[in-house]
Amino acid sequence: MKKFMNTAQTMVAESVEGFVRAHEEFVVFGAERKFIRRHHLVPGKVAIISGGGAGHEPMHIGFVGHGMLDAACVGHIFTSPTPDQIVSAIEETDTGAGCLLVVKNYDGDVMNFEMAAEMASGRHRIEMVLACDDIETARAGDGRGRRGVAGTLITERLLGAAAERCVPIAELKAIGDSLSSRIRSMGVALTGVAVPHTQRTTFTLGPDEIEMGVGIHGEPGHSREPFSNVDTIVRRLSETILSDISRSADKGLLLVNGLGGTPPAELYLAYNSALGILSEHGVRIERSLVGTYATSLDMQGLSITLAFLTDEELSLWDSPVATAALRWGC
Template sequence: MKKFMNTAETMVAESVDGFVRAHADFVVFGTDRQCVRRRHLTPGKVAVISGGGAGHEPMHIGFVGQGMLDAACVGHVFTSPTPGQIIGAIEEADNGAGCLLIVKNYDGDIMNFEMAMEMAAGRHAVEMVIVSDDIETARIGEGRGRRGVAGTLIVEKIVGAAAEQGRPLAELKLLGDGLNGRIRSMGVALTGVTVPHTQRSTFTLGATEIEMGVGIHGEPGHSRQPFSTADDIVRYLCETISRDIDVQPGTKALLFINGLGGTPPAELYLAFNAARRFMEERSIPVERSLVGTYVTSLDMQGLSATLALLTKEEMTLWDAPVATGALRW
């Protein structure tokens, strides 16, 4: 295994160090490096906080900044941040209006963020939004429900914009919960993930195989299928997503093609073109788009497709200015 690292043990800390140095105009470390937070916090604003294991960069630290997150915590590779880290982020970011935690639907993440909520309850007003946009977990019948994957970015952006307007904590909680029911994602991989500590791939594919329905922690999907054209692969993703989401007349859609870490931009744009054609053929109006590598699974060669059905107000919040290390307009 070849990776640009010094040791597996120091890789996460050195990477986060580099991120903070590269984006020092937006972010700083919190006390004792428990979190990465905005350099300039806004008094009287609800703090929007997220986090998760390393290996998904630029999510979540790449979304800390104006119009999005106030703080984010980073755990070890594919491992939730600790309750202590999360409490540190709450203490750092809460300016008196409370905190909203945006959490991906994984057992470890939910357990640690809930524990931090309980421990902080006496001193801070805290609410939580759980993102569960991945259709795969529901399809294969796992008890905990849908995983939180690339759609988390959309929730963080829209809720972050609303928080920037000064909206109260209860309203932001309702907004995030409402969004979650109208966002669906599905991923596909051409290779597994090489985890630094084990130096092994999470799964191995033959030269003519793809893994359909993968997660962002290197989990295999629901089926191993024959490698095919990009049009065929993207059509399968889009058909599965469109059957799982209720598209009403007048719906405004955001289409997001996300790279999982090892897929070049040319292939992502080609996939977007195929997905956009699919949506147009079914009269699903794509009014906004995002293409790029934002929610990754280390070096996985793969991509995910996300469809979000948004109200006019939510589209306006999506369009609102954002200035973070990974997302700016």
């Protein structure tokens, strides 16, 4: 397996250090390098904290900065950060208004963030919002609920923007919880993931096969299907999402996300296809985002995320943001 790295054991630490050094205008290391936080904390503002395993970059470290996250905790590849990391982030970023934890709905992430919240609850006011936008895990019927995937970005952006307006923590939690049924994602892959520390690929596809419903940790999906043209693939993703999402708000945000190994030209082609298909179903897309934001290392694949938002939420989306991965209005 060929990777641009020194060793698998040092890959994450060296990569994160490079990220911080490349983006010093936005971020610094927290205490003992246990997490990354925004360069300038805002007194009296609720701190928005997230995190997860490495291998999903630019999520979450690329979303630390004005209008989004105050801190991100990074675990080993596809492994949750430890409670100790999360507690340190809480201690350093709470400037008096409490901390809101945005947690992707995976067993390890939920367990460690809940443990950290309990450890810090005597000194800090803490609330938690679960990101659970993935269609696939609900279809599996295993009782675990939906995974948090690319739609987590939308939740983090809206909550980060609201926090900049000094919205109190109880209201922020209510916003985050209300988004849950209005954000849905589904992914497809042409290849599995080459994991550095195992030197193995998570799954192997034939030249004429695709994997529908993949996760961002290299998990296979619910079915292996014949390869087809992009319109057919994107129609399957989009119509599956439409069959499951709540349309309690009427204005759509469409995110086409690359999973690590898909070139921009293909992502824009998929966006164009999705836009037409959603229009056929009467969906009005008011905002769009296309790019590589929530990855699964080097997986050649993409995901479609649709969110139905209110006018106020669109205003939050449009407000200034300044992070390594997202920047507008500043």
